Amino acid sequence: MITEKAPGKLYIAGEYAVVENGYPAILVALDQFVTCTIKDSAREVGQIISQQYTNDQLNWRRMGDRMVVDKRDNPFSYILSAIRITEEYARSFERELRIYDMQIDSQLDSANGRKYGLGSSAAVTVATVKALCHYYHLPVTKDEIFKLAAIAHFEVQGNGSLGDVAASVYGGWISYHSFDRQWLAQQRKYLDLKSLIDLPWPDLKIESLKAPENLELLIGWTGKPASTSQLVDKISLFKARQQDEYHRFLEDSRACIQRMVEGFHQQDLDTIKREIRFNRHLLKQLGTNSGVDIETPVLNRLCQIAEHFGGAAKTSGAGGGDCGIVAIDRSADFKAVLKSWTKEKIEQLPLSVHFIDDIKYTVQEHLPLI
Template sequence: MITEKAPGKLYIAGEYAVVENGYPAILVALDQFVTCSIEESANEVGQIISRQYHSNTLQWRRRGEQMVVDKRDNPFSYILSAIRVTEEYARSFARELRIYDLHIDSQLDSESGKKYGLGSSAAVTVATVKALCRFYNLPVTKDEIFKLAAIAHFEVQGNGSLGDVAASVYGGWIAYHSFDRQWLAQQRQYLDLRTLVELPWPDLKIESLQAPENLQLLIGWTGKPASTSQLVDKISLFKAKQQAEYHHFLEESKHCISRMVDGFHDADLAKIQAEIRYNRKLLTELGRKSGVHIETEALHQLCQIAEAFNGAAKTSGAGGGDCGIVAIDRHSDFKQVLKSWTANKIEQLPLSVHFIDSVKTRVKTKVQRHLANHF
């Protein structure tokens, strides 16, 4: 049996802006995983088996008189897309397709089925791609795994930045600049998959970061799951109606993330905290102007408690529920934050940063080196 795993993720800053081509965000990979195991089937029927997803439900809505199923929150859609894309890639290496059983196990949701917003769709896509690449003995690098998983994920979701896919592939702390997805969709129609994977992708940039030694990351969960896809759809309406204000938000977010990356380079926790606070302000203003409830009451309380103990806090991801993050000095009495969260029914997720490589160094990825001349 072949087994591969991919970590979950959280956004630290840059949400919403990162869905636009070339705009940056900072993410972190966490030590909770989706595991994919593959073994050759003993008969002519293969299975996809998941303890977590056996009772998964589909969401649907009305579009005029039609019932439209939203597959973007259904993990099986991502698994099937990852299989289609990876097997298409395998055929380009003259691999004979086989029948197999694929087992999925996820730590990213709780035993009772609670969704924490840790990027389970990205992680299950990456884990499936990695396992199939080993199963078919494909010569792939991290960059190629990222591109295969990004294509598979994008073909299901249709929006989003794919930063969560990058975090699941590269691990640790990363600065991620989103690539041109419209270009990808167009090229996908005309180019064979192997050529598309080998090409440099416009605007793509991925940089591994090293956090200051005194940075302690705290994660709080508000108890309310949120749909990233649907929230991004709503912000798209604001973008169409208020283009000037939306562009101002994008530029301010870009400058904020650039300063925060400098904070990582300088190992300056205070600089990182200042930009986390500024990014929270930008997102709060975006929510107010767009009518999208990004920072809920529970997330507001989570942040205010952390700020009372000198932690820099904000929503993580699309908001509307799910998690908030806090950057705080590990030498401070940050346990007071956790006690206050518990008293206010905010659940701490005791997770740590997961590094794919054993050595925690600041590394330029092959993707970044390859595209360095484009920036």
């Protein structure tokens, strides 16, 4: 039996701009996980079961090297894409494909199934890729896992930066520059998967960051889930219609993230807080100009409360609901923030930053070649 897990994530800054090639964002991985467990099936039929979908189960059979799914309309798109991509990669190492049962367990949604906005689709993709790489004993590091999961996720979603995938793979605090997804789509048509994984990807840059010791991260949930894909689509319309304003937003966001990264390098909480506030201003302006409700009234109240007690706050991710984040000094009365949130029916998510050790399945662990 093989078990692997991947953490959820939140954006700290750089949302929307990061969907453009080479533009940066800062994200953090959190200690809530999607877990993927794989074991050999004793039958000719494998199963994929998830507690997220308690009344649903997906059956599949092996026809040669192809997985044939019994249900066409199912909620397992990211899992299936991750399986397909990772098994394609396994074949490049001459692994024999097998039939197995897969169990998916998630901590990234609320008890009643509502999404917190912690990147569950990215985490389930990464957990599935990691588990299958372990199952097939593939010689992968974080870099290969990221690329495999990024391809699998992008082929389902079709938009987005893949920053959430990076956070789930690398863990901790990261600075992420998005790569050229159009280049990826083109190369996917002409290159075999192993060659594509081995290539450097244009504009891709992922850097681990060390947070200042006095930084306390608070996370508030509004109780209203939001659809990242739909919000990104709406901003794309604004981009097409008002190119000059959109370009100014991109450049201002890039400069803001560069200054914030320097704040991490210098261990300067004041710089980080200042740039979080500036990034909030940029996102509010983007929302006003595009007609997209990025900072909802509840998120606005979440931020106002945090600012009153000395924190720097903003929406996290696409906005429109989901979560807000606060950077505050540990010496401040941040418990007063949480008390005031409760009065406004804003739920604190008591999560901590999750760090991930280096991953490498060595050549000595390989199964025999066929």
